[in-house]
Amino acid sequence: MTTETKGDSVLVVKNLSKVFYLGLFRKRVEAVRGVSFEVKRGETFGLLGPNGAGKTTTLKMVLGLVFPSGGSIRIFDFEGPTPQAMKQIGYLPESPYLYQYLKPLEFLDLCGRLYGLSAAERKKRGEEVLAKVGLLAAVDRPIGRFSKGMMQRMGLAQALLHDPAFLIFDEPMSGLDPIGRKMVRDIILEERKRGKTILLTSHILSDVELLCDRVAIVHRGRVSAYGALSELLRPEVRQIDIEIELPSPPSFRGLEELLAQLKGNVNRSLLGQSHGRFMCSVPGHAAAQKLIQWVFEQGGQLIELHEKRETLEDLFMRGALSATD
Numbered sequence: 001m002t003t004e005t006k007g008d009s010v011l012v013v014k015n016l017s018k019v020f021y022l023g024l025f026r027k028r029v030e031a032v033r034g035v036s037f038e039v040k041r042g043e044t045f046g047l048l049g050p051n052g053a054g055k056t057t058t059l060k061m062v063l064g065l066v067f068p069s070g071g072s073i074r075i076f077d078f079e080g081p082t083p084q085a086m087k088q089i090g091y092l093p094e095s096p097y098l099y100q101y102l103k104p105l106e107f108l109d110l111c112g113r114l115y116g117l118s119a120a121e122r123k124k125r126g127e128e129v130l131a132k133v134g135l136l137a138a139v140d141r142p143i144g145r146f147s148k149g150m151m152q153r154m155g156l157a158q159a160l161l162h163d164p165a166f167l168i169f170d171e172p173m174s175g176l177d178p179i180g181r182k183m184v185r186d187i188i189l190e191e192r193k194r195g196k197t198i199l200l201t202s203h204i205l206s207d208v209e210l211l212c213d214r215v216a217i218v219h220r221g222r223v224s225a226y227g228a229l230s231e232l233l234r235p236e237v238r239q240i241d242i243e244i245e246l247p248s249p250p251s252f253r254g255l256e257e258l259l260a261q262l263k264g265n266v267n268r269s270l271l272g273q274s275h276g277r278f279m280c281s282v283p284g285h286a287a288a289q290k291l292i293q294w295v296f297e298q299g300g301q302l303i304e305l306h307e308k309r310e311t312l313e314d315l316f317m318r319g320a321l322s323a324t325d
């Protein structure tokens, strides 16, 4: 399917908000509070954030499943989630709802009809996507008998069926074992290689680091960080972990005194302590150099050195701390 867009962006969300009113007293729940971001053509974009941050609500507004309280959405060159825009989107919901009594190919045939595929296309694509998500062996089983992970794979199959230009996956790794997660990662990478644009939400930050070109981190309905991961993560070294071995009997007091000076610390609970091995942490290169020099002076040796830079998890936590009501 071709991408009907003249510009560089597939999705532009501006100042989007959603207020739900709950219960008899119509209690206000501000699920999304002025979220803006842009997904460029051909990129994999991650919408991240803790539980209840407003990710699914944002996706549902983009898809026209929830009506926004404010803000604007442009998909390709369409204002809002028009039927033409929707034809080019493949959506994997957070908890896919699938017809329990249909078998995989029957369900995909139904989806294919809704997407307007011909009978021949439906048969060909149905088998292709089932093979892709590893469900060919289950073609004779009604979907109601599927495990949680198999349901997730089935949801993925329907999202890919019409070969859409823009894929929106809400928690695509959820419920999957390591093999299933790798399969989803590979599918996302393959679709990106084919020029598809992907918007996904995930809590599995290692997957996000591997897959996403850019991210928006959402906390309490607001974007707390936005951009390329390489730009968002602070490049400076935060800490250096150094494993050392001191000759016996180890001069533990000397080590403690030096580390106090260097504003570092040592992990006393390490099993290796009795063999003179210690795991130390110091705040930067100058302190690391002083520690290593001291170790050599004692006749000890350096076992391992590891520089710690900011990870996506640190960024995530930083955003959580800065989020306000």
Ligand SMILES: Nc1ncnc2c1ncn2[C@@H]1O[C@H](COP(=O)(O)OP(=O)(O)OP(=O)(O)O)[C@@H](O)[C@H]1O
Binding pocket: 020, 021, 022, 029, 030, 031, 049, 050, 051, 052, 053, 054, 055, 056, 057, 058, 094
């Ligand atoms: N239909 C609804 N009615 C009332 N409140 C809702 C509704 N849908 C979502 N909310 C509330 O909006 C907030 C955001 O929910 P949302 O499902 O968007 O979060 P999320 O970021 O997707 O979380 P998760 O990581 O757990 O999937 C939550 O406080 C939730 O309770």
Ligand SMILES: [Mg+2]
Binding pocket: 055, 056, 057, 094, 170
């Ligand atoms: Mg969600």
